[in-house]
Amino acid sequence: MDSERSIANERLYDTTMYSGSAYPFYRKYSMVLVTYGLIAFLYILILALFIIILSKSKPDGLETNINIQREINAFQNHLSQLTSKLNQMEGISYKAACETSWIQFNDSCYQIITKRSNWINARALCLGKGSDLVVITSQEEQNFLMSNTLFKNDRFWIGLSIDIGKQWKWVDATNYGASYTSWKKGEPRSDRGGFTKNCAFSWTNSEWETVQCTFDKCFAICEKKLG
Incomplete structure (x- = not known):
């Protein structure tokens, strides 16, 4: 009787463990949302920076070209930092989730x-x-x-x-x-x-x-x- 009850409870446990927000698949889903949110923010930032660069540009002139290059360099540095943070977030999203049949x-x-x-x-x-x-x-x-x-x-x-x-x-x-x-x-x-x-x-x-x-x-x- 105990054996039958254990089997039934194990099936019930495996079936129900995925329905609550505290379980690992939900955490993975949440981390994916965070990751895509960062990607979206990154693209918006890229667009905004180029708009700023173009709005400050003049038809010609050495000083204008130098300023544009400086802003491009600053943008590249900032982009590199954001990419690094994004990679860290992706690493956490994979590492911080429990295996199937475990609750977190x-x-x-x-x-x-x-x-x-x-x-x-x-x-x-x-x-x-x-x-x-x-x-x-x-x-x-x-x-x-x-x-x-x-x-x-x-x-x-x-x-x-x-x-x-x-x-x-x-x-x-x-x-x-x-x-x-x-x-x-x-x-x-x-x-x-x-x-x-x-x-x-x-x-x-x-x-x-x-x-x-x-x-x-x-x-x-x-x-x-x-x-």
Whole structure:
């Protein structure tokens, strides 16, 4: 039953992920609009500069020719600068978009793992995708992720666990003591009922809880940085 539900949810996720404005194809489209906007501005500038040059020209004279040449040189320099900026924008537009099946928020790409597993296996799956379990650094990021999970009342592994020194640690070494947290009231708890609870998951209500890392009923969220 869980297998059938996972397959159905994966299909639902793939179908719906392209409908929102936060997804990668929309970012690519936006960057294309910016690029073409710069091109249009460049052509308008060229036209305006030539109109200015022609309006200042005289029938003949050495001084006139010198002034025209100066303005042409200045125009060429300005055109070169604009072309360089345009090339930079085009490079950003290709580099700053997430791959298909990943969703984007700020400078990170995320993928929702719809297969239930324990924390160790979930992290291994993320690492195999060139990413890691998500490191949540703000309420805005938390809200974005939970609004895009498509599941109700489900758990999602995040990249937070207790290390051998019994200290909470993010998988990317973000300073836990100075980082954002969203623990449920009474959490985090290192033990309950004699069982060690040393991995964290997030509910769709954006609250975090602790559980044994061997608990195998959680989905997961992978994250990788752009750049």
